[in-house]
Amino acid sequence: MxxxxxxxxxxxxxxxxxxxxxxxxxxxxxxxxxxxxxxxxxxxxxxxxxxxxxxxxxxxxxxxxxxxxxxxxxxxxxxxxxxxxxxxxxxxxxxxxxxxxxxxxxxxxxxxxDFLADELMSFLLVVKVGQNKFRQLNRRFKPESVNTAGYQDVTTKFGSVYSFSQNEYQANQPVIEAAVKKAPQNVAQLPLAENQLNWTLLRDLATKKFINPTQITDTLKDSLTLYHEMFGYDELQLTNLMAEAVSLTDGTIDVRKLKNVVYKQSQDLLPEKKAVVLNYDSDTQLRRKNTLLAQGFTEADWYRILDSEALAPMEYLVKLKAAKGGYVTKNEEWLLTDLVQKSPLPTSVINILLNYLLVTQNKAQLPQALTNQIANDWSQNKINTPEAAIKYVQTTVKEKQVAKEQRQKNGGRVQNIVKKEDVPDWSKNQSTSDPSRKAEIDKMMREYFNDEEGEK
Structure with a gap:
């Protein structure tokens, strides 16, 4: 927003x-x-x-x-x-x-x-540039070791040159400590919100996987929060990922191995179906459904809204492409990762954007420029819910149709209309896609959720 x-x-x-x-x-x-x-x-x-x-x-x-x-x-x-x-x-x-x-x-x-030694930063970089380029950058900035074979270390020691009395040290210690505490933190750090995960639950799950709970440090919490934001991994999935990088002898976690596991899983496009519970017929959902239907939404819109709220964007994209008989390309994965990281749009709204481009517009894959253009337009217009996204598309299409009819009435002449910013030309009639194919994809998405509920 x-x-x-x-x-x-x-x-x-x-x-x-x-x-x-x-x-x-x-x-x-x-x-x-x-x-x-x-x-x-x-x-x-x-x-x-x-x-x-x-x-x-x-x-x-x-x-x-x-x-x-x-x-x-x-x-x-x-x-x-x-x-x-x-x-x-x-x-x-x-x-x-x-x-x-x-x-x-x-x-x-x-x-x-420091950047390459930072687990979060290096993960963001490897996802963006790929493993080969990442290795090149590591080699470029790797500290050069000095070969001292055949030499004897004759460096003068600190104590032989500098000295101070214990009394002087104690007398000045409060001033020194105060200065150290006031030193500003000027180095860039990722602003992640750790309260998105239930850390008590995650520690309990980690213990059952023979992971030492003390290993879940602030640094590791930052990493897990990033994986949650980017790929939608919940506490159970994050625990399973950590279990692949834990030492069974002492319960310590190899953070570099964990990063490699997460990276590999992201390349394989999510390790397992996310356990979600969708009770379409609960009293709350029925009231919400009836309200939306009264506002002009269709039954298909309703199911699309629910689906968008249940999955992380990467998983939602995988299911959409699979339903169309396609697959997620590397460029699409990078594009979506970039969108989730930088866009202020909620994940449910991002999913509606994916649905609009791949299903309604029937695009074979996500066009980078158009996807970012729409995301920016929705961000600036404060589209914060999936129903608002659907309504915004409908309104924009209607406005364009009215403008087109007005131009035709004016004999094709274009009037000078002052407006703050042009609305991107991404809205077209849904007739550009095959309605039967669209219904089939929506049905497959709903069957995916039904299968999940049966597996529990």
């Missing part, structure tokens, strides 16, 4: 840029070689443009100056800003009084060695 403050992010709005320390050479290498494949060229250009603003003596800028410097539209700027924020390279602050003002705080990127 688009937050209320973003409505005030307009060309005339003022902003200022801060950064605690100058950008180091190693951090610049990380931005260009490691971060850029994940965040994209627009976000990288935005980072460097903001960095230039920070280094200039002028303090206040308008977003119009930023748009002109980047040669991009406001929507593209907002999308690039969110990519930087999502990966921890930018913090955004906002105030309305005495004037609308934004404060952008640039964070220092991880150095190449």
């Amino acid at each position: 688009e937050y209320a403050y973003e409505a005030n992010l307009q060309p005339k709005a003022i902003y200022e840029v801060k950064k605690s320390l100058p950008l180091t050479r190693d951090a610049e290498k990380s931005l260009v070689n490691l971060y850029q494949p994940i965040i994209g060229a627009d976000a990288l250009a935005l980072y460097f443009c903001l960095l230039q603003d920070f280094e200039d003596t002028q303090e206040n800028y308008t977003h119009l100056e930023l748009l002109n410097a980047l040669d991009m539209g406001l929507s593209a700027l907002k999308a690039a800003k969110k990519r930087l924020e999502g990966i921890g390279l930018l913090k955004t602050y906002y105030r309305e009084q005495p004037e609308v003002r934004f404060l952008y705080v640039l964070m220092e990127p991880l150095a190449p060695q």
